[in-house]
Amino acid sequence: MRPRSVGILFNDQGQVLLMLRRKEGRAYATLPGGGIEGEETPAEACVREMLEEVNLTVQVEREVLVLENLGNREHYFLVTWQGGEMRLGDGPEGVRHSEANSYEPAWVSVEQLDAVNLVPEQARGLVRGLAG
Known part of the structure; x- marks a missing residue:
């Protein structure tokens, strides 16, 4: 395994950008990163991963x-939006995307973090703290 870098991006409505995942019959959400x-x-990797995964600068x-x-x-x-239109990016996630292994970027309210099963658990508390 190699170190990962993750971006936390909020929109004007206080929603956080997550990657909704379905893999091996399991539904969960992650923060964009890789x-x-x-x-x-790590900061450079975060910027690159946000572009690759969700098409945002x-x-x-x-x-x-x-x-x-x-x-x-x-x-x-913690990152701020600079440009781009949010969609599944052209990186590995876009290539691997299938019915059995899906990736869907989405804005999610902080109140829904448990409902979308944001992992790891520490990310939920972190996002809640940053949103408050």
């Missing part, structure tokens, strides 16, 4: 959490 490549910094505001999750280090960044 592996850090080569000599990238973002600016990193600050790192808000470093988490050890399932033996992997994850860097969480």
